[in-house]
Amino acid sequence: MRVALLSDCYLPRLGGIEVQVHDLARSLRQAGHEAVVVTATQGPDEPIDDVPVERLAIPLPGGVPVNPLAPPKVRRLLLDGGFDVAHVHMGVVSPFAMDSMRVALGVGIPTVATWHCVLAHAAPLVDAAGYVERWADRGAELTAVSQVAAAPLRRMSGGAPVSVLPNGIDVARWSPGPRPEASTGSLRVVTAMRLALRKRPLDLVKVVARARELAPGADLRLEILGEGPQRRRLEAWSARHGAQEWLSLPGRVTREELHRRYLASDVYVAPAELEAFGIAALEARASGLPVVGPRRSGITEFVADGRDGLLVDDDEQFAQALARLATDADLRDRLGAYARSTPVRQDWGEVVAQTVQAYGRARA
Incomplete structure (x- = not known):
């Protein structure tokens, strides 16, 4: 044809x-x-x-x-x-x-x-x-x-x-692999996006800051991979609030490096509310990461609440979900085990x- x-x-x-x-x-x-x-x-x-x-x-x-x-x-x-x-x-x-x-x-x-x-x-x-x-x-x-x-x-x-x-996506290219041991009270959070307003990168940073307040004994760290016009706002907020110790902004990386970063993380976050699908989230899910994001977005095509991720209705629920994952090792292990053992269909x-x-x- x-x-x-x-x-x-x-x-x-x-x-x-x-x-x-x-x-x-x-x-x-x-x-x-x-x-x-x-x-x-x-x-x-x-x-x-x-x-x-x-x-x-x-x-x-x-x-x-x-x-x-x-x-x-x-x-x-x-x-x-x-x-x-x-x-x-x-x-x-x-x-x-x-x-x-x-x-x-x-x-x-x-x-x-x-x-x-x-x-x-x-x-x-x-x-x-x-x-x-x-x-x-x-x-x-x-x-x-x-x-x-x-x-x-x-x-x-x-x-x-x-x-x-x-x-x-090429599912084989994003297959799960060996991961570093996760410690109780630690959560390595990752996302990949264009740093544009509609993707809500600054809102995500504030969500993680709130999650750190809800789980004060936990070590929550956020890595945002990508470039875009919101970078300066993120850097300014980070400097103003002393977030450099837990917020990382490495910029855009290759697909191969992105996969390696996913394998070194515990959970992927998808903050955009008007996301029709979420290709980066699908790649992370195929890599074996549970996904947290809005219930009304397109990630519901490949993420089910409580099975291979957590779906939320607002930013406060988003922060609560991350705090739960940081402090509830059984929940984190269960979601991750399903994500690693069950390939995506797309x-x-x-x-x-x-x-x-x-x-x-x-x-x-």
Whole structure:
């Protein structure tokens, strides 16, 4: 099958959609399909990891992936490219993806849309615009990366189904391994994120500070891996509150180093409340770490409360959960044992199979 994967954002930009679109394209090609990425992101025209890229970008400040002139080029590419299906990847604000949906449906190519976002405050605007129902009426296969992301779309699809098409990882690459012995009253907490406001890094630091108050005899340490515009605020808060002894900000690391850091930790934390899925949390869970995070986020696709993690409703509960893990060795061991012994289901082989099924529904 020949597939066009259309996305506003793609490598060399770094982010969840960018990496997922690339890994999906590579996994489809490894499964024998012809996958081509079509994007509005500036960058080299050469294939990346043998994945062909068609860049329909214009030079804008900061490399913003916006091109209002792209639709005729998308139309010509889809008509001349011999594609069997167009798979469009949506965020909250995705002008290129929106244009691509209209073009693909207009030329009659079977089309799949995948939302990688929680619409949240944007949901009323999207509902009023009416395009979700229109796309469904024209035969588009509607999907989202989690039940949390799919829920608002189902309310505006006119009764058309919105299935879950999860993100994927290479589970073998993130397999559990030997861990240092944990001591009672010690908790090594880790997370990986872009240091952006919506990811709530400073809120997380305050949660861990509160957990240390709730468990004054415990040694809670937090390591935040990643870079972004909130770094200075984190460093300033740490200096102001004397947190340098328990807060570490190593910056961005390779996937290999990230895996090693997970194996040296006790628990992964996912503080973002508007997380549609949580790829980093899935990688940590695959590495054998229990995960703590919001009950209303996409981590519920692979974390069950009291089984391989703890789900919370607010930051005070978040702090209480970490304090419990620091002081209750039996709970920590039980959650960790399940996480280490039970693989996650979102391996690329399974995700590609589900994706191909979605393509089949679009073509039916």
